[in-house]
């Protein structure tokens with residue numbers, strides 16, 4: 001019994017004896033026992049209230065200095081609560097980690113209850129569907145994403161197949177639905193725009209290649225038919241054979257360019273330690289394109305530069321030859337074609353191929369390096385073009401860390417500039433380096449406008 005309780009019981013007894021009832025010891029005992037019981041009950045009530053107050057409110061102070069069973073009870077409850085508190089904190093931290101991991105996912109994750117209300121979503125999902133991560137919580141998802149395809153898919157609860165939804169900025173999102181718990185749903189979203197684009201490009205590419213091959217193939221089989229059915233003699237027969245040769249050359253050129261592109265795409269970045277002479281390269285290309293021009297153009301070639309470039313020589317050769325053969329094919333007779341070599345202030349070297357040919361309208365320039373893109377299809381085919389030349393040049397540039405710039409003006413001419421990066425250039429006779437955009441365009445009277453491809 002606590003000291004307070006004993007004092008209280010003593011005072012009751014004293015009070016009772018003072019009233020002169022000590023002649024009735026039984027009464028005194030009963031009164032004293034009642035008093036003690038009342039006192040004990042009161043104290044228990046106070047302790048219980050204190051304990052309950054503490055249990056009700058975690059902020060309330062823990063009851064102190066309790067003794068006996070109450071103290072023990074308080075202590076044990078306190079330990080149980082503390083364990084629970086720690087477990088809760090641990091679980092909270094785990095949940096936070098878990099949500100952080102989902103947040104880091106490149107895919108969208110959105111949770112819905114059985115009534116299609118949004119319960120939680122990560123930033124990616126918010127971005128995919130243009131939702132607000134806080135404001136749109138607890139909203140019915142079909143009020144926010146109203147596309148019929150989406151609504152239909154959600155209502156069908158189809159968890160087997162994904163659908164692809166066109167969303168903002170021309171992007172495509174693939175959506176997969178999963179159900180869990182009691183009708184709750186998990187919606188996984190993934191941006192498949194790139195994949196769709198590649199797939200479309202692949203389809204276009206196959207269609208283009210088939211188209212390019214079908215035409216000469218049809219012509220060839222027509223000629224074979226003519227030779228078989230008709231009894232062609234002398235000159236006529238020679239003419240048909242010549243046409244057949246041209247068509248098979250066209251197919252050969254196409255296959256060669258396709259293989260070159262495939263090689264460029266599939267091989268590792270060119271070795272920076274393999275050096276070759278730019279002057280030797282120019283010498284070889286000169287001989288080739290002079291044959292192609294057959295004296296129809298006026299040529300301007302650079303002085304020996306003494307420069308060495310690093311990378312794959314055959315690729316540099318292919319890029320330069322493509323640019324120069326284009327200049328030959330798109331420049332009319334007596335036109336001028338020039339190759340200029342210009343060291344730039346940053347140590348890189350610009351190779352300008354300029355012509356006074358047909359020129360190209362501005363709207364075509366951004367698409368010129370796409371495979372099979374042609375400004376004038378019939379002219380390209382008539383001169384043996386495959387539509388892949390500039391694609392090859394662009395790939396060679398990119399693989400070597402360089403750039404391809406195209407400037408052109410219809411009726412005036414074009415300048416194709418191939419910039420070989422500084423770390424792949426060495427040597428050279430001393431000459432004033434200049435900045436590309438400030439420099440005179442190689443032998444053309446009009447100034448370059450500096451477009452990059």
Ligand code: ADP
Nearest residue numbers: 326327330374375376380385386387388389390
């Ligand atoms: P192609 O085999 O058709 O020449 P390219 O990829 O080499 O294919 O060139 C793409 C298109 O760019 C050509 O079809 C042509 O219309 C245009 N082009 C390329 N070079 C020139 C040039 N020097 N002058 C005018 N047009 C050009």
